[in-house]
Amino acid sequence: MTKIAIIGAGPCGLSMLRSFEQAEKNGEKIPEIICFDKQDDWGGLWNYSWRTGSDQYGDPIPNSMYRYLWSNGPKECLEFADYSFDEHFGKPIPSFPPREVLYDYILGRVKKGNLKDKIKFNTTVTNVIHNNKNFELTYRDKKNNSTLKDTFDYVVVSTGHFSVPFIPEYPGMKSFPGRIMHSHDFRDAEEFRNKDVVVLGSSYSAEDVALQCHKYGAKSVTIGYRNNAMGFKWPKGMKEVYHLDRLEGNKAIFKDGYEQKTDAIILCTGYLHHFPFISENLKLKTTNRLYPPKLYKGVVWQNNHKLIYLGMQDQFHTFNMFDCQAWFARDIIMGKIKIPNDVEIESDIKKWVSMEEKLEDPEQMIDFQTEYTKELHSLSDYPKIDFELIRKHFKEWEHHKVENIMTYRNKSFSSPVTGSIGPVHHTSWETAMDDSLKVFLDQPKR
Ligand SMILES: Cc1cc2nc3c(=O)[nH]c(=O)nc-3n(C[C@H](O)[C@H](O)[C@H](O)COP(=O)(O)OP(=O)(O)OC[C@H]3O[C@@H](n4cnc5c(N)ncnc54)[C@H](O)[C@@H]3O)c2cc1C
Numbered sequence: 239m240t241k242i243a244i245i246g247a248g249p250c251g252l253s254m255l256r257s258f259e260q261a262e263k264n265g266e267k268i269p270e271i272i273c274f275d276k277q278d279d280w281g282g283l284w285n286y287s288w289r290t291g292s293d294q295y296g297d298p299i300p301n302s303m304y305r306y307l308w309s310n311g312p313k314e315c316l317e318f319a320d321y322s323f324d325e326h327f328g329k330p331i332p333s334f335p336p337r338e339v340l341y342d343y344i345l346g347r348v349k350k351g352n353l354k355d356k357i358k359f360n361t362t363v364t365n366v367i368h369n370n371k372n373f374e375l376t377y378r379d380k381k382n383n384s385t386l387k388d389t390f391d392y393v394v395v396s397t398g399h400f401s402v403p404f405i406p407e408y409p410g411m412k413s414f415p416g417r418i419m420h421s422h423d424f425r426d427a428e429e430f431r432n433k434d435v436v437v438l439g440s441s442y443s444a445e446d447v448a449l450q451c452h453k454y455g456a457k458s459v460t461i462g463y464r465n466n467a468m469g470f471k472w473p474k475g476m477k478e479v480y481h482l483d484r485l486e487g488n489k490a491i492f493k494d495g496y497e498q499k500t501d502a503i504i505l506c507t508g509y510l511h512h513f514p515f516i517s518e519n520l521k522l523k524t525t526n527r528l529y530p531p532k533l534y535k536g537v538v539w540q541n542n543h544k545l546i547y548l549g550m551q552d553q554f555h556t557f558n559m560f561d562c563q564a565w566f567a568r569d570i571i572m573g574k575i576k577i578p579n580d581v582e583i584e585s586d587i588k589k590w591v592s593m594e595e596k597l598e599d600p601e602q603m604i605d606f607q608t609e610y611t612k613e614l615h616s617l618s619d620y621p622k623i624d625f626e627l628i629r630k631h632f633k634e635w636e637h638h639k640v641e642n643i644m645t646y647r648n649k650s651f652s653s654p655v656t657g658s659i660g661p662v663h664h665t666s667w668e669t670a671m672d673d674s675l676k677v678f679l680d681q682p683k684r
């Protein structure tokens with residue numbers, strides 16, 4: 239019997255498990271599966287942890303989620319085709335839910351069966367090699383402090399790539415009298431109430447961490463971009479300036495001459511694709527981009543087709559793209575999809591990579607990833623979902639952000655699965671301080 243290891247039980251690992259569960263429901267004989275996760279429960283980043291640094295077993299904390307995180311894209315764009323929001327919550331809910339609500343949704347789909355029995359929690363995969371016949375995997379059972387080995391025919395790497403921070407250094411950091419941290423360790427914006435905060439970066443973490451600090455009462459928030467300014471119409475108390483030059487005492491001095499006294503510096507400088515557990519010849523080496531090289535259809539390792547990477551792309555599309563990848567990978571593993579020859583694989587990868595390298599703006603990037611996801615969708619029996627509507631929603635969302643970065647989360651979108659429209663939330667995002675599931679779902683009667 240074919241035996242598969244899935245490394246990671248975050249959204250990607252759960253998509254993989256779900257895809258096999260669906261095949262089994264259809265009467266197909268599925269392989270033996272063991273999933274490993276170094277955390278004590280499933281859900282990946284969405285399983286919020288207060289911890290930073292290392293856990294009680296000395297293992298680095300993979301989690302980068304923070305309190306008060308709300309979805310930064312419309313939930314309709316990430317909806318599962320086989321499990322709608324309406325089905326999970328029993329009613330339409332607003333389009334930009336906080337973390338706890340999305341976590342509940344992700345788990346709702348997998349809780350019903352017996353998938354949890356297939357997962358070894360508190361178990362870190364420490365080594366993967368291929369011995370020309372199969373994969374030898376070494377893992378550490380953290381609770382029992384024991385190291386074990388097993389062999390597998392296929393390995394699915396679904397360990398995420400927003401867990402290991404990229405931490406640059408700027409002159410003056412060593413003697414800075416305040417707090418310097420990476421967004422990976424950011425948990426609670428309350429910490430920065432009444433403080434002057436400098437945020438470095440110009441992508442989603444910089445945007446959202448800066449907004450969080452402002453929302454929860456920071457005295458000032460100064461964002462230092464390096465290449466491209468985000469350029470939103472920031473509210474009073476926030477500004478965006480060009481690139482940090484150095485720190486002098488508690489003063490941040492930017493390359494455009496701007497100076498700002500600061501209590502804290504939050505590095506929103508992105509993450510590393512870091513796979514210390516896998517041998518060099520099997521290791522994906524890439525920056526955060528929309529089409530990492532050496533992956534056929536974005537998932538199959540070019541030099542060993544029994545190694546699958548899920549969710550390694552930079553992401554506009556998330557959960558339903560992970561599903562399309564998992565359904566495709568499942569059908570390769572089950573022999574329903576045939577891998578073409580090396581020449582065809584090479585030319586397919588080249589085609590996507592060269593298209594990706596020509597992308598110039600967010601709209602083109604949305605189109606690119608929508609086309610990629612649609613192609614994968616067409617290759618398996620993943621249920622029907624309207625990717626054209628999702629494409630339209632993403633573009634509208636981009637426009638909403640440009641119009642007003644403080645209000646884009648108050649908008650409503652329609653479901654690509656059920657067609658229902660997300661109701662307007664009872665409280666605007668800017669004034670909604672309690673992000674609990676209960677408060678979010680309890681729409682007061684007007
Ligand atoms: C701060 C932040 C906010 C985000 N917000 C959104 C959002 O609003 N909407 C959205 O759609 N996406 C968001 N994302 C994107 C996020 O990448 C996806 O939503 C999703 O979590 C990716 O799933 P994943 O399974 O690939 O990775 P993860 O969620 O990171 O899960 C990977 C799992 O692998 C496990 N693991 C790692 N290494 C090992 C090992 N060696 N052995 C065993 N287990 C291992 C980890 O413990 C973890 O549980 C956000 C990302 C970040 C960092």
Ligand SMILES: NC(=O)c1ccc[n+]([C@@H]2O[C@H](COP(=O)([O-])OP(=O)(O)OC[C@H]3O[C@@H](n4cnc5c(N)ncnc54)[C@H](OP(=O)(O)O)[C@@H]3O)[C@@H](O)[C@H]2O)c1
Binds near residue numbers: 309462466526
């Ligand atoms: N739900 C939410 O609200 C939310 C919140 C946060 C994050 N997220 C998700 O988290 C994921 C990761 O986002 P991310 O922003 O952390 O990573 P990212 O998208 O990879 O962006 C990394 C940023 O770091 C900057 N950078 C790198 N080195 C730098 C340096 N030395 N000095 C200054 N800037 C530097 C880059 O700027 P250059 O262009 O100059 O290289 C870029 O802006 C995304 O999927 C995002 O959607 C979601």
